Amino acid sequence: MKKKDLRACSLNEINEFLSLQGEKKFHTQQIYDWIWKNGAKSIDEISNLSIKTRKIFSENFSYNPAKIDSHIKSTDGTLKFSFKLFDDNFVEGVIIPDKDRVTACISTQVGCALNCGFCATGLNGFIRDLEYAEIFDQIALLNEFSLKTFQKKLSNIVYMGMGEPFINYDNTIKSLKIITDSKLLGFSPQRITVSTSGITEKIKAFADENINANLAVSLHSAIDEKRSFIMPINKKYPLADLKESLMYFYSKTNNRITFEYLILDNFNDSLDDAIALAKYCRSFPVKINIIKYNSVNQTNFKKSNNEKIEKFKNYLESKNMIVMIRKSRGEEIVAACGQLANKENKKQKNNT
Numbered sequence: 109m110k111k112k113d114l115r116a117c118s119l120n121e122i123n124e125f126l127s128l129q130g131e132k133k134f135h136t137q138q139i140y141d142w143i144w145k146n147g148a149k150s151i152d153e154i155s156n157l158s159i160k161t162r163k164i165f166s167e168n169f170s171y172n173p174a175k176i177d178s179h180i181k182s183t184d185g186t187l188k189f190s191f192k193l194f195d196d197n198f199v200e201g202v203i204i205p206d207k208d209r210v211t212a213c214i215s216t217q218v219g220c221a222l223n224c225g226f227c228a229t230g231l232n233g234f235i236r237d238l239e240y241a242e243i244f245d246q247i248a249l250l251n252e253f254s255l256k257t258f259q260k261k262l263s264n265i266v267y268m269g270m271g272e273p274f275i276n277y278d279n280t281i282k283s284l285k286i287i288t289d290s291k292l293l294g295f296s297p298q299r300i301t302v303s304t305s306g307i308t309e310k311i312k313a314f315a316d317e318n319i320n321a322n323l324a325v326s327l328h329s330a331i332d333e334k335r336s337f338i339m340p341i342n343k344k345y346p347l348a349d350l351k352e353s354l355m356y357f358y359s360k361t362n363n364r365i366t367f368e369y370l371i372l373d374n375f376n377d378s379l380d381d382a383i384a385l386a387k388y389c390r391s392f393p394v395k396i397n398i399i400k401y402n403s404v405n406q407t408n409f410k411k412s413n414n415e416k417i418e419k420f421k422n423y424l425e426s427k428n429m430i431v432m433i434r435k436s437r438g439e440e441i442v443a444a445c446g447q448l449a450n451k452e453n454k455k456q457k458n459n460t
Contacts, residue, residue: 109303110170111170112138112170113169113171113172113239113329113358114143114151114165114169114170114171114257115171115172115173115241115280116239117169117242119136119137122136122138122139122140123313125147125168128364129161129164131161135156135157135316138152138157139155140345141291141292142154142156142292143284144244144289144292145291145292145293146246147249147252149173149175149242150171150173151165151166151169151419152166152241154424157202160254165300168229170194172191172193172194172242173191173194173241173245173273174191174192174194174199174242174245174246175249176189176190176191176192176249177190177191177192177198178190179253184453185201185204185205186202186203186204186205186314187203187205187250187253188200188202189203189246189249189250189253189362191215191242191245191246191249193218193238193242193255193402193457197218197235197236197388198218199215199217199218199238199242199246199268199269199270199271200215200269200270201213201214201215201246201250202269203250203253203254203262205254205258208256208263209263209264209314210254210260210261210262210263210264210267211262211264211265211266212246212247212251212254212262212266213261213266213268214239214243214246214247214250214265214266214267214269214281215238215243215246215268215269215270216238216267216269216270216271216272216276216280217234217236217237217238217270217271217275217276217406218234218235218236218237218238218270218271219232219233219234219235219236219270219271220234220270220271220272221234221272221275222272222305222339222340223340224305224326224338224339224340224341224377225337225338225409226280226328226338226370226372226401226409229270229271229421230421231291236273237269237271237276237435238271238276238337239279239284240278240279240280240282240283241283243279243280243283243288244283244286247265247283247287247293248267248331250262250331251293251417254361261355262295263299264299264300264301264306265287265295265300265301265326265417266300266301266302266303266324267280267300267301267303268301268303268324269301270389271305272304272305273302273303273304274304274307274310274311274314275307275310275456277307277313279433280302280407281314281317281319282455283459284297284302284317287300288291288300288321289318294394297319297320297321298320298321298322300321300322300425301321301322301323301324301366302314302321302322302323302324302378303326303341303368304323304324304325304326305325305341306325306326306327306339306341306342306350306353306407306408307341307345307351307354308344308345308350308353309353310355311323311350311356311357312353312356312357313356314357315348315356315357315359315360316360319359319388320363322363322366323354323357323361323363323365323366324357324366324367324397325350325354325365325366325367325368326339326367326370327367327369327385328368328369328370328372328376328390329376329381329384329385330347330381330384330385330387331347331376331381331384332346332347334346334375334376334381338372338375349389351388351391354391354392355391355392355457358392358393359399364393364394364395365392365394365395366394366396366397367385367395367396367397368397368399369385369396369397369398369399370399370401370414371398371399371400371401371416371417371420371443372401372409372410372411372412373409373411373412373413373416374403374410374412375409377412377417377420378416379420381420381425382420382424385424386423386424386427386429387427393429393439394429395430395431395432396424396429396430396431396432397432397434398417398420398421398431400412400417400433417433421433447460
């Protein structure tokens with residue numbers, strides 16, 4: 109019979125198990141803290157339990173933490189990590205150090221099913237959702253690495269790695285609640301951003317969670333035909349429906365929404381594209397991050413030139429919009445936006 113992962117157990121389940129074993133109930137909170145506050149990597153690390161009790165837990169529960177398999181550093185300081193999961197799948201994450209900040213970019217799925225035309229992650233297909241503990245592991249491990257390497261904890265966390273967080277909604281939310289719990293990791297929700305391609309009903313649900321984390325939307329075009337061409341998900345959740353869900357999100361949270369706009373040469377970088385974007389943003393306050401395209405094999409898109417990008421930005425700013433051209437980090441180690449590609453999983457497939 110397959111053992112249940114201890115980290116998938118609620119406080120009540122742990123409490124009931126301890127009672128059945130004749131153990132003290134105060135161990136329940138200790139175990140919970142060891143898992144989610146101290147980031148224990150095995151049952152044996154829960155050192156305030158007796159050896160006998162740890163043995164009983166090991167016999168009855170599995171414990172499947174993600175582990176850092178490897179990491180590589182770019183000349184700009186960006187670090188890309190490969191995490192090995194208990195079933196020998198891999199996901200990737202990134203640390204971006206910048207002056208007094210250290211930002212971690214983490215994944216929510218092994219691969220991605222959305223098949224966006226500009227992104228490497230979906231090229232190898234979708235394998236599975238991550239459990240909330242596996243999302244937590246990435247954050248805990250990268251935070252530990254940041255403390256050792258930069259002598260400071262992570263300052264910002266972005267759910268912008270592999271996968272669509274709102275397709276794996278329940279595990280995404282559970283991980284957010286754990287890492288923002290003041291009694292556990294205690295990260296400020298205002299320093300956490302969850303990025304979505306625009307799953308409208310989950311945007312509304314996210315607004316109702318009262319987590320108060322930031323929302324970013326991978327928009328890339330405010331013209332339905334263009335957005336559907338590069339993002340098939342737009343056919344299911346067109347721009348009008350997306351706008352309605354974002355208006356709801358803003359009405360509930362009062363949080364400014366970020367639009368991620370990957371600017372592509374001769375596709376979405378014209379004045380007409382800028383006009384459409386400005387019109388789309390009239391219904392709620394936004395910040396627009398213009399992202400220079402990072403090359404991805406097997407796509408036909410090219411990076412827009414700097415002159416076009418500046419004209420695009422200047423038009424939006426003339427409409428009193430907050431616009432940033434986001435500096436690309438980690439491109440040489442394929443760690444930049446849209447480049448996380450699950451190469452380890454691909455190797456596995458090729459070897460089977």
